[in-house]
Amino acid sequence: MSATTTDNPPLLEIRDLTIEFATRAGPVQAVRQVSLGIRKGETVGIVGESGSGKSVTSYAVMRILDRAGRIAAGSIGFSGIDLPGLPEREMRDLRGREISMIFQNPRAALNPIRAVGRQIEDVLIRHAQATRATTRARAIEMLEQVRIARPEERYHAYPFELSGGMCQRIVIALALACGPQLLIADEPTTGLDVTTQKTVMELVTELTRARGMSTLLITHDLGLAAAYCDRVVVMERGRVVEDAPAQQIFRAPQHPYTRRLLRATPRPGARLPDLLPEGEAPPVEAPEATPGPVLLDVINLVKEFPRAGSGGLGSWLRRGPALPPARAVDGISFQIRRGESVGLVGESGCGKSTTSMMVMRLLERTSGSIQFDGQEIGAIAPRDVTRSALRRRIQMVFQDPTDSLNPRYTAGRAIADPILRLGELRGAGLEDRCRELARLVGLPEALLGRFPHQLSGGQKARVGIARAIALNPELVVLDEPTAALDVSVQAVVLNLLQDLKLRLGMSYLFVSHDLHVVKLLCDRVIVMRQGRIVEQGPTGQVLNQPAADYTRALLAAAPAAP
Amino acid sequence: MRTVALRLAGAIPALIGVILATFVLTRVLPGDTASYFAGPTASAESIAQIRAELGLDRPLPEQFLRYVTALSHGDLGMSLTTGQPVLDDLAARLPASAELTLSALLLAMAVAIPLGILAAVKQGSLADHACRILVTGGVSLPVFFTGLLLVYVFYFLLGWSPAPLGRLDAFASAPPTVTGFFLVDSLLIGDTETFRAALAQMVLPVCTLSLFALAPIARISRASMLAVLGSDFVRTARASGLSPRAVILTYGFRNAMLPVLTTLGMVFSFLLGANVLVEKVFAWPGVGSYAVEALIASDFAPVQGFVLAMAILYVLLNLAIDLLYGLVDPRARMAA
Known part of the structure; x- marks a missing residue:
């Protein structure tokens, strides 16, 4: 299949492509002297983190850059046609017929x-x-x-x-x-469940192969690129840093950035410190955690949602038999011990987020019991939880580090927020505590005065974590805390979480769809499907010798970097 | 069909609120109906007599009960100023107001929507600037001012338009009433001369009103078109090679119209308010001027009738807009 014969001329040839964006601060080069080629029938992956210019490159090929962007230099040839020089009318004929695109x-x-x-x-x-x-x-x-x-x-x-x-x-x-002859797939499976991701990618591969098409796969996911590409181009900050056959990239990466990216990608057999760049591993090796007494005991927890269209004036007039409510969480039981981190995994709609919201008491349970440190907390109305002593002891880190920060609060104010609302510290003591928290999560003190839009994704994630641990909680609920982060940032944040857990003796309920990540951080795993627990047990056992077919399917679907 | 019934049923509490609020408001307003109608020279006894005749000496709850009982029979009471039943007065004058308001709304839409779309598609172009000027002008000039200005320029200075004295000039006769809209009725009997005369009378007041309605419609059209043009599905349409025409009309325009539709209901209610002033300026025999005169005379029944009629009109218009919304947007159909 792999078309590496030299007499096969490239279908798409990009040479020294430079793309500039007009910004208020003057022109910014998003892509610099990028060259790459795709032969007929070949699948090429462009891999890079956010801001690497991988999507912009593909938009330039399609000539659908937004108004501020323009091709400043270089050429894009498509089966002998110079695309940047083509009149718009003829370009429109090519789009969709010769080159087409699928999106995130x-x-x-x-x-x-x-x-x-x-x-x-x-x-x-x-x-x-x-x-x-x-x-x-x-x-x-x-x-x-x-x-x-x-x-x-x-x-x-x-x-x-x-x-x-x-x-x-x-x-x-x-x-x-x-x-078309060329398909550009821009993060085609980001945001889809792993099993869906697998069927979509297999469909794309099958259809493009059957038609002898070439594919340009743009992704941040090295595992995906490894599984589906013949050749991989690695981009960093607008430049191509490495371009080689897929096996070679993964077996013998040449460029330091590629090596760093590969290291940071969660993969079978890797431990948390392995993800960090060489020489940056945490000095103390994590001792084997010895879980203490039960901290959280969830028994037969149920959450029902009324079906759309039932209730209210509508159903009263309709007079039909009422639809049974949908069970988002269907009688689940599990425990979290002190100092233990438990992973809650499953695909979208499996009830994992609903469960975490009920444990956080942000959502009212339908029935069942939630016991925290021997105390029944399920009965407290969500409204009253904010005022109860309990709120200090259970805190949360949210999925989107940007959306979960008040854009009008500085980092320092955001971290101080829970203390101002629930703690006693004020004035200089509060400032000292904020600085201490910033040190704990590795946020430079100078950044405490900045607003969220002035911080990077990783820095915002640190602010979110510092805020969650500000009151020394005993249980932290982490809802996909790294899903919106680049892999290298994810590696750092995961290590930070592990480090904090060991130092402060917290317990984690870690909600995630990513099995590789769960494997790294969690002592035990709970696999959920359609509101029920399919399987739970020690991480190594569940992920290495899964008992349930569903767990096996999940594991098989998740692409892994070799 | 059930959706319509549901929506109408849902409007009932609002209408009850309107009935209650207007009743209370007219009663607490300063001004005494009885002494107003007795005249400045009337004695205390004659005022008391009129008050008793009108039932104004009864306690408020009883007055309200009587009003509601009459209302349930479709009786809106008598106007003391015209001496006619309020229902008849409103029926005679509502078409004049409706013709004016609807024409103004249609004209405003016909100008503002294409302008807003053009301004969004060609950002920073001449059309964009024209749109901005028109929008700023439209909101900053009060209706009675634009009305008087138009009359001054086009009637007094240029003499292009007829005297601003109602729906038809003194020599023309109204077409037989079918819809009550002179433009429609005159065309129905093929009387082009009356049509032209009615149209000539309408041009200035309609322009005045629509200038006022232009601004919000153009603004929303531009903003929502900009949002839609920046959306993912427009990018998909472009990447599929669809022509700019198809991208802008089939993919952009229909989606951009959804917020505009919602705004139309609001604009219509603004227009109902602005109508009152325009009718005054152009001596238009509509419900707005009728209600203002009644209010000045402390003549409660017409005011209550007017507010109720406007509330019902507003409910019906919003229902129509929601049904239209359902036609355009399949997601709204599901929710209904």
């Missing part, structure tokens, strides 16, 4: 108020791939090819009626409808 966040990538079948037709008609008479049959045929069940029915569906994975298949159908 598939539901937003589709017109929300147009039936998906019609959207496929729009493209078919635009590129004269079908006449008015045949277009509908062609659109349904495309839906069939991307394995949409009941395509005639789904032709009329709107994006909001379909799952994320199905929406991505529609986007793939749109992209492949006119039989």
Whole structure:
């Protein structure tokens, strides 16, 4: 399959591409002298962290850069055509017919108020791939090819009626409808569940192979690139730092940045300190944790949500039999001991976030018991929890480090917030405590006066963690704390969490969809599916010898860097 | 169909609130109906007699009960100023106001939506600047001022438009009433001369009102079109090679219209308020001027009737907008 023969000329050839963005501070080069080529039938991955210029490069190929961006230098050749010099009218003929693109966040990538079948037709008609008479049959045929069940029915569906994975298949159908030669996939599976990710990627691979197409896969996920690419291009801050066949990149990375990226990627067999750059491993080796007495005891916890359309005036007038409520969490029981970290894993909709919200008492449980340190806390109304002594002892780190910080609070104010609300420290004592917390999480003191938009993603994550530990809580609920971070930042944050846990003796409830991450940080794992616990036990046992088929499926679907 | 019934049922509490509020408001306002109608020279006894006749000497709850009982029979009471039942007065004058307001709304939409879209598509262009000037002008000039200005320029100075004295000039006769809209009724009988005369009378007041309504519609159109053009699905449409026309109309415009639709309901209610002033300036025989005169005369029944009629109109218009919204947006259909 891999097309490495030298007599195969590149289909797409980018040479010395430089892209500038006009900003208020003058032009900024987002991409600098990037050169890469894709041969016919080849799958090339561009890998890099946020801000590396990987997406911008692909937008330049499609010439859909936004108004501020322009190609400052270099050339993009596509089967002999110079793309930057092409008149817009001819470029439009190429888009969708010769080169097409699939995107991140598939539901937003589709017109929300147009039936998906019609959207496929729009493209078919635009590129004269079908006449008015045949277009509908062609659109349904495309839906069939991307394995949409009941395509005639789904032709009329709107994006909001379909799952994320199905929406991505529609986007793939749109992209492949006119039989292009090159497919650019920009983070096509980010935000999708691992099992969905696997089916989507397999579908893309199968369809593009069958058509002899070339693919440019843009991803931050080294594991994904390793699994699906023939060749990998590593980008850092607008430059290509390494370009080599996939196996070679993973077996013998040449550039220091590639080595650092590979190190930071959670992978089978790696331990937390292994993720940090060489020479930066924490000085103290983590001693084996000895869990203490039970801190949190959850027994038969249930959360039901009323179905949409039931309740209120509507159901009263409808007078039909009431729909049974949906069970988001269906009678689960588990324990967390002092000093222990427990991972809660599962795919979206499995009830893991609902469970963590109930433990945090942000959400009212339907039935069951939540005992914290021997005290029943399930009965306290969420409204009263904020005032109870309990709030100091259970704190939370939220998923999005940006959205969970008040944009009008400085980092210092954000960290001081829980102390101001629940603690006694004021004045100089409070300032000292904030500085101490900043030191604990490795946030330079100079940054305490900055606002969230002046901080990087990793720094914001540290602020969120410092805020959560400000009151010396006994249990910290971490809801996907690293999902929005680049891998190198994730590596640092995970190590920080581990370090804090050992030093302060906290317990963690770590909610995540990423099995590799859970494996690194957690002593025990709970696997959830459709509101129930499928399997729970020590991390090593659950992830190495899973008892449940579902756990095995999850493990198999998660792509891993070799 | 059930959605419509549900929505109408949902409006009932609001209408009850309106009835109660207007009743209380008219009663607490300064001014005594009986002494106003008795005249400045009337004696205390004759005032008391009028008050008894009108039932104004009864306790407020009883007055309210009588009002509500009459209302349930469709009786809005009598106007003391015109001596006619309020229902008849409103029925005769509402079409004049509705014709004016709806025409102004349609004109404003016809100008503001394309302008807003153009301003968004060609950001920083001449159209964008024109849009900004019009929007700023529209909100900063009060309606009675633009009205008088237009009359001064187009009637007094240029003589292009007829005297601002109502719906038709003194020599023309109104077309037979079918809808009550002169433009529609005159066309129904094929009377182009009356049509032209009615149209000529309408041009200035409609322009005055629509200038006022332009600003919010153009602003929202521009802002929502900008948001839609920056969205992911427009990027997908571009990346699929769709023509700019298809991208802007099929993908951009229809999505951008959703917030505009919502705004229309609000703009309409602004227009109902502005209407009162415009009717005064152009001597338009509509419900707005009717209600203002009644209010000045402490004539409660017409004021209550007017507010209730406006409330019902507003409910119906919002219902129409929501139904339209459901047609455009499948997600709203699901929620309903």
